[in-house]
Amino acid sequence: MFIYSIKRILWLIPTIICVSFIIYALMDLAPGTVVDSMITSEMTKEDIAELRAQYDLDKPMVYRYGKYMLRLVQGDLGKSQVSGLSVWDLYTSRFPMTLRLALVSLCIGVAIALPLGIFAALHSGTIWDNLTTGIALIGISMPSFWTGLLLLFAFSYHIKIFPSGYNGTLASYVLPAVTSGFMMSASTTRQTRSAMLEVLRQDYLRTARAKGVSERMIIIKHALGNALIPIITQVGMMLAFSLAGSVVIETVFMWPGIGQLTIEAINRRDTPLACGGIILTLILFITMLLIVDLLYALVDPRIRAQFAPARRRKSA
């Protein structure tokens, strides 16, 4: 399992090279540069040329990329060209905001999805099942900016109970977390339902019933224990996505997280900050997916066995 993890982590290197190159290329192709906002009407042509030279904008893109990569391999993510602050410091100062929001939304999402999914599976084919899957379908179909705007409109504009953006209070978590949690719960509900349906017709549940296990424990312990494997993938993916900066939600709710940081950097053509932010997010995202994979082994002994050293494996 250790070697497997190392292999997965090593794959990050080519991924980072490709991603950073693409970002540099795109930023170069995009109209405008970082100096545009620094130019004032008093500047002469020479001043502007000097300013451009300061940011190596007179040299080809490959030169700037090479210079960036040379620093990157030394572990230096560089400085923001706009504020002059270190990219790492900027990123880590914003990250806790994204993490907190992601965790709260995940809790909301799972708290909605698991009971609903199980409920739908237990009543499959009935009106309750249709109702639940119908709501989930709406959740999947609604884009998050639309759900977010609707909630803002209802609970911040008309009924003024929640703030429309982050103001440091717990109440400001409610709307973005509910929006994001609702989006997460939609697909997780469907996943839970189908995983439970699959498990509910397995023979070992009959064995458990024959032992005298109560119906409640059959669902919670025997069925859910087995249905967890696909559900964990779904939840892990959800967490990875929202950690990777729910750009849309952070923009709608003016949430000072890493998504917003990256968007601002791109808007200002602050290439090192955009690139650094995206690389860090990439590492985070891939690590999350790796953790999800390792969690499988925790839940499913059959997968664990594949990672076990050969001597522990007994012939079947």
Add this chain to the structure above:
Amino acid sequence: MGNEHITNNGLAAEGDIVLEVKNLVVHYVLKKETVEAVNDISFSLKKGRAIGLVGETGAGKTTTALSIMNLVPDPPGVIKNGTINVCGYDILKLKHNELKKVRGKDVSMIFQDPMTALNPVMRVGDQIAESVRLHENVSKAKAYERAVEMLELVGISGERASEFPHQFSGGMKQRVVIAIALACSPHVLIADEPTTALDVTIQAQVLDMMNDLKKKFNTALVMITHDLGVVAKMCDEVAVMYAGRIVESGTLEDVFNDTMHPYTEGLFNSLPNLENREAELEPIPGLMPDPTKLPPGCSFAPRCKYATEACSAKRPEPRKVSDTHTVLCTRYDDPSFRIKRRQSNEQHVS
């Protein structure tokens, strides 16, 4: 809880009837049709005895077994009629929370396919211990200890209790299933084709072990099988099922040596002959009737070489031949009627 246990034990003394099935009718009601799986069967079983339910696939054996546990999948299964009494409990009338106390403790079941009968994400020791914990007021550690003992009893080394089902072979999984079923030493054990999914060499081992454990725990056994050899080895009584009815029942000697029903005769004739290996098998012609459209008279009449018009017209009534032997065949209305079972193939029970 403790008192209840004692009354149960007192109830199931040697020779007492621990299982009684009366006029059981189970149908599977589907949208378009109704499958008449079990049609009016009755039998009873005394403590420590074994009955074999024999018949082809689709004869209603498994449905009968599931009914005894009240585990018939509903929907579509509907128990239309009948009573089932296990150790004084009216199984079909029990509420869920009473039923769960009886299941696993007074009556338990071994399922046909050990490959899928165990929870893949639970350690086998925990799966056995779960049963002990549910029915006996013991600590977690104590229950686990019992689980290890049970594993050793079924011939698996106790240290493997911490392993998962996928680490066991089919035969060993079935042993684990048996250990789960016997963990609380139930009065009645239902074994639904326990060896069908196993290969022949393992079959004999598992059957021997079951026989030993049955004697050790003095458990009444309902053995469901289509293998007459298994019946001869394990059972004291036999009930031959066909299309949801018991067509012939009696002691092992009654049914094996004094076969009365043409269907039972057919089953014996279709066995390979050990003494004369050249002899051709004599299969029963035709197929089992469609359980959604059972014929009005005797269900076996269309395949029966002795059948007369009367057989297809009227449903046969159970006929007591002796105290123990009952047959369901209209042809015995004629006192001179005898079946001609192939003598060379007779399996004598010692």
